[in-house]
Every structure is written in structure tokens, then in C-alpha cells.
Amino acid sequence: MAQKPTACLALADGTVFYGQGFGATGEVVAELVFNTAMTGYQEIMTDPSYASQIVTFTFPHIGNTGVTTQDDEASEPVASGIVVKWDPTEPSSWRANSNLISWMEKRGRLGIGGIDTRRLTRAIRQQGSPHVVLAHDPEGSFDIAKMVAKARDWKGLVGLDLAKEVTCAQSYRWDEGLWSWPGAFGKSDQPKPFRVVAIDYGAKRNILRSLAQSGAEVTVLPATATAEDVLAHNPEGVFLSNGPGDPAATGAYAVPMIQTLLEKDLPIFGICLGHQMLALALGAKTVKMGHGHHGANHPVRDVETGKVEITSMNHGFAVDAQTLPEGVIETHVSLFDGSNCGLRMTKRPVFSVQHHPEASPGPQDSAYLFDRFADAMRARR
Ligand SMILES: NC(=O)CC[C@H](N)C(=O)O
Incomplete structure (x- = not known):
């Protein structure tokens, strides 16, 4: 029975x-x-x-x-x-x-x-x-x-800001992973670690670890940090994390903050929710997708090189590429449904992706993006 x-x-x-x-x-x-x-x-x-x-x-x-x-x-x-x-x-x-x-x-x-x-x-x-x-x-x-x-x-996720609920209560330092960076502890002729402020909208630990592995001394700030809070740490680059909920709702406080940072000519790197909110700050729009992307085998094409990356994905909202303003280009596209997976400013070291280059779980094809962020900070030094 x-x-x-x-x-x-x-x-x-x-x-x-x-x-x-x-x-x-x-x-x-x-x-x-x-x-x-x-x-x-x-x-x-x-x-x-x-x-x-x-x-x-x-x-x-x-x-x-x-x-x-x-x-x-x-x-x-x-x-x-x-x-x-x-x-x-x-x-x-x-x-x-x-x-x-x-x-x-x-x-x-x-x-x-x-x-x-x-x-x-x-x-x-x-x-x-x-x-x-x-x-x-x-x-x-x-x-x-x-x-x-x-x-x-139940009203669902549209209009829901959940970043506030999962963010850290207080700022903290993240160093795990820095020991494996070639420049750690003056081991080589690498420059000193880069001072990075990461905004925690619901950050995954492996993203912070991956930033550290590419040479970042990371200070993590809560989602509601203001631009003044961020700049007080004298960052060489700012990272915008992944996170839950509707980017448009979280954007109510995050977008003005990101817009102020955009005036400062700092390298900025965003992943997933961070990508969506950077797009909003630049003037684009986000939309709720049908059933979203959640998996570890999603093909994404790098529009500029034609190369295909197999990526880890977890998102239910997406940036509407049609709304990207002048001076911002689409860099990555999903080969499953053509939706936007990346953007960059043409004249500034500001870029973001929808997929998860930290690959936890998932393939590591997109890990180069952490080095791209470090290279932008190195160039600025
Ligand atoms: N992984 C994420 O950061 C997800 C972003 C957003 N909450 C979405 O579902 O699209």
C-alpha cells in the first residue's frame, strides 16, 4: 500500500x-x-x-x-x-x-x-x-x-525588497582567499591588495572569496550603505553583489547610491542583482522573466569576442537590453532565450554580468571577470 x-x-x-x-x-x-x-x-x-x-x-x-x-x-x-x-x-x-x-x-x-x-x-x-x-x-x-x-x-516577488532582510547587520572584512593570491604577504612583485568595498545585497561567500583570490582586500557593507559610507573606505573599486527580490524595489535606495558612485570614476563590478541595479542606475529597465534561469549549464555568448561561456545562473528578473542608454553596451547574451547577461560602459571601467562567475556551484568559464575587475583597479593605480 x-x-x-x-x-x-x-x-x-x-x-x-x-x-x-x-x-x-x-x-x-x-x-x-x-x-x-x-x-x-x-x-x-x-x-x-x-x-x-x-x-x-x-x-x-x-x-x-x-x-x-x-x-x-x-x-x-x-x-x-x-x-x-x-x-x-x-x-x-x-x-x-x-x-x-x-x-x-x-x-x-x-x-x-x-x-x-x-x-x-x-x-x-x-x-x-x-x-x-x-x-x-x-x-x-x-x-x-x-x-x-x-x-x-500571495503578492509574489514583484515589488519586493528582500535584500534588506538578508544583508549583514554590520560591516566586516573578508580576507579568506587572499592568501592564495600571488601578491599576498609581499610574496612577489605583485602590487599591494586592492581596497574593495562590496555591497552586500545577499552576497554569496564564494563571490567574496573570488574577489580576495584576485587580490582584493574586501570590506563588506550592508545593503543600505550610503555613497558617503562607501567612499569613507577610500575604495579602489566597488563591487555590487547578488541578492534576492525585485531589483526595482531594492533600487529605491541602492540606485541613487550607485549613481553617486558613478560620478566618482571608480571601477565598478556587479553580479546578478548587482548587475540589474547597476543597469537601473545607468537608466535602463528590468523586467520579470517567465520562469527565470536557475542552473549550472547555461550558455552565454560574449558579444564582443563571440566566445561561449557555460555559466551558473540564478535569476528571475532581467535587464531589458533595449533600454540600455548611449555609452552602455550589451556584452553578454543568453543562448537559451537571448536575454541580457552583461553590460559595460564604453568609456569607463564599469561592468556587470547576470550570471555567476564565482561558479558555486557551476563551471568556472567566467572566472576571468574577477581578473578584469582587478586589472581595472591596477590600471587606475
Ligand atoms: N542571484 C541574484 O542576484 C538574483 C537577482 C534577482 N533577485 C533575480 O531574481 O533576478
């Missing part, structure tokens, strides 16, 4: 999926997305850009390498919940210091297993990141009508 369901996922259109719950119990409303990466479930769940989203993993074996603090992209899992095909099993990895289920349970994150993730992914593609309610109740008692109504009433 089939197992009694202990979790269920109700879509706003009334479709319901039943499965086995794991992790924390309770109920959560969120936007539902799918991620096609075959590895890196822990990095994905702890990526702050997934706030208010539930991730369906199209890869069926999730949990089999457990979790390890070394792979955290933030101190906690941020995705509201996960949907998987097979129930997670005991981990088999020497790196694991916990298993996925108890890690999620302790941190209040819900999971549902035993789902036909192919069928669900088709629904996500057709409906465009539906609003859903995920519930986990060991007794298996669910009020479906109420869940569907809650999903339908």
Missing part, C-alpha cells in the same frame, strides 16, 4: 502534489522555481538570492553527499524549501558533517520528496514560476482549499 502523504505542495492554479515531508514541519508560501544543476544543492539552498523561493531540483539524487559548513554560501539555508524526486538518504561523503534532513530540520526549512519533478517542472515552465504553498505535517492533515487560496493571495 502506498505510504500516507506527509507533505503537500499546492499551486495557485489548484494543482496539488502529495509526497513525503522531511526537514522542518509547518507551512510556507513562496515562488516555485526549478534548478537543473546536478551538484551543489547546499550552495543553492544557502544562496541568499533564493529568499522567498522554493527550489525544485530536476536532478533526482539530492542529499547523497550530506552537508558541510565549508559549502555554505551564507550562515543559514535561505531558500524557503525544496522539492525532490527521491527522499534524501544517509550521506556518503567524507566531507559531510551533517545530513541534509537534520540540517534542514534544525534550520526550519521544509522539504517534500517523492514528487514527479518532471511533471512539476513542466508546470513551472508553463505557468512561469507559480506561487505555491508547501506544507509538511507528519499527521498528514492538509486543508487544500486554504493552501490554494493562500498561494493565490
Whole structure:
């Protein structure tokens, strides 16, 4: 006899999926997305850009390498919940210091297993990141009508500023990774490390590590930092991080700040939400995408060289390239749907990309962008 369901996922259109719950119990409303990466479930769940989203993993074996603090992209899992095909099993990895289920349970994150993730992914593609309610109740008692109504009433991510909720409370220094830079500790004739201020809109740790590995002494400031706060650190370059929510909503305070920095002739580098907000600051517009891009195998063409990079992606909004003003060009394009993946100012060292060059998880084809930022700071010195 089939197992009694202990979790269920109700879509706003009334479709319901039943499965086995794991992790924390309770109920959560969120936007539902799918991620096609075959590895890196822990990095994905702890990526702050997934706030208010539930991730369906199209890869069926999730949990089999457990979790390890070394792979955290933030101190906690941020995705509201996960949907998987097979129930997670005991981990088999020497790196694991916990298993996925108890890690999620302790941190209040819900999971549902035993789902036909192919069928669900088709629904996500057709409906465009539906609003859903995920519930986990060991007794298996669910009020479906109420869940569907809650999903339908939820306002969604458009207009939502979540960066404020995931940003750091106070500024801090990030040096991890700097030791592996050839110039660290005066080891070679490399210049002294570059003073970089990184604005934390929900920054992934591997971005900060990658900046440090390319020679940056990073000071991280909260999302609401003003241009004066940034300039007080006398930066040689400013980095705008990834993050959750709607760039237009976060832009309410971030855009004027970035516009002031743009007057200072500093190298500026943005990733994902940082890319979108830089575009807004330059006068372009952002739009909500159909079902967004979430995976580790997304081909992107460098428009200027014709070279194709395989990239890591996680975004549901995009810059409308048609709205880029004069003096700003599109540098990268998605080969999946032609959407914008990069821009740069033609006459200034200001550039950004939609994809994730820090590749955590994902391929490292775009890592050169961190060196490009360091080169811009070196040229300015
Ligand atoms: N990874 C990110 O920075 C995501 C940016 C933005 N929240 C989006 O979904 O498009």
C-alpha cells in the first residue's frame, strides 16, 4: 500500500502534489522555481538570492553527499524549501558533517520528496514560476482549499525588497582567499591588495572569496550603505553583489547610491542583482522573466569576442537590453532565450554580468571577470 502523504505542495492554479515531508514541519508560501544543476544543492539552498523561493531540483539524487559548513554560501539555508524526486538518504561523503534532513530540520526549512519533478517542472515552465504553498505535517492533515487560496493571495516577488532582510547587520572584512593570491604577504612583485568595498545585497561567500583570490582586500557593507559610507573606505573599486527580490524595489535606495558612485570614476563590478541595479542606475529597465534561469549549464555568448561561456545562473528578473542608454553596451547574451547577461560602459571601467562567475556551484568559464575587475583597479593605480 502506498505510504500516507506527509507533505503537500499546492499551486495557485489548484494543482496539488502529495509526497513525503522531511526537514522542518509547518507551512510556507513562496515562488516555485526549478534548478537543473546536478551538484551543489547546499550552495543553492544557502544562496541568499533564493529568499522567498522554493527550489525544485530536476536532478533526482539530492542529499547523497550530506552537508558541510565549508559549502555554505551564507550562515543559514535561505531558500524557503525544496522539492525532490527521491527522499534524501544517509550521506556518503567524507566531507559531510551533517545530513541534509537534520540540517534542514534544525534550520526550519521544509522539504517534500517523492514528487514527479518532471511533471512539476513542466508546470513551472508553463505557468512561469507559480506561487505555491508547501506544507509538511507528519499527521498528514492538509486543508487544500486554504493552501490554494493562500498561494493565490500571495503578492509574489514583484515589488519586493528582500535584500534588506538578508544583508549583514554590520560591516566586516573578508580576507579568506587572499592568501592564495600571488601578491599576498609581499610574496612577489605583485602590487599591494586592492581596497574593495562590496555591497552586500545577499552576497554569496564564494563571490567574496573570488574577489580576495584576485587580490582584493574586501570590506563588506550592508545593503543600505550610503555613497558617503562607501567612499569613507577610500575604495579602489566597488563591487555590487547578488541578492534576492525585485531589483526595482531594492533600487529605491541602492540606485541613487550607485549613481553617486558613478560620478566618482571608480571601477565598478556587479553580479546578478548587482548587475540589474547597476543597469537601473545607468537608466535602463528590468523586467520579470517567465520562469527565470536557475542552473549550472547555461550558455552565454560574449558579444564582443563571440566566445561561449557555460555559466551558473540564478535569476528571475532581467535587464531589458533595449533600454540600455548611449555609452552602455550589451556584452553578454543568453543562448537559451537571448536575454541580457552583461553590460559595460564604453568609456569607463564599469561592468556587470547576470550570471555567476564565482561558479558555486557551476563551471568556472567566467572566472576571468574577477581578473578584469582587478586589472581595472591596477590600471587606475
Ligand atoms: N542571484 C541574484 O542576484 C538574483 C537577482 C534577482 N533577485 C533575480 O531574481 O533576478
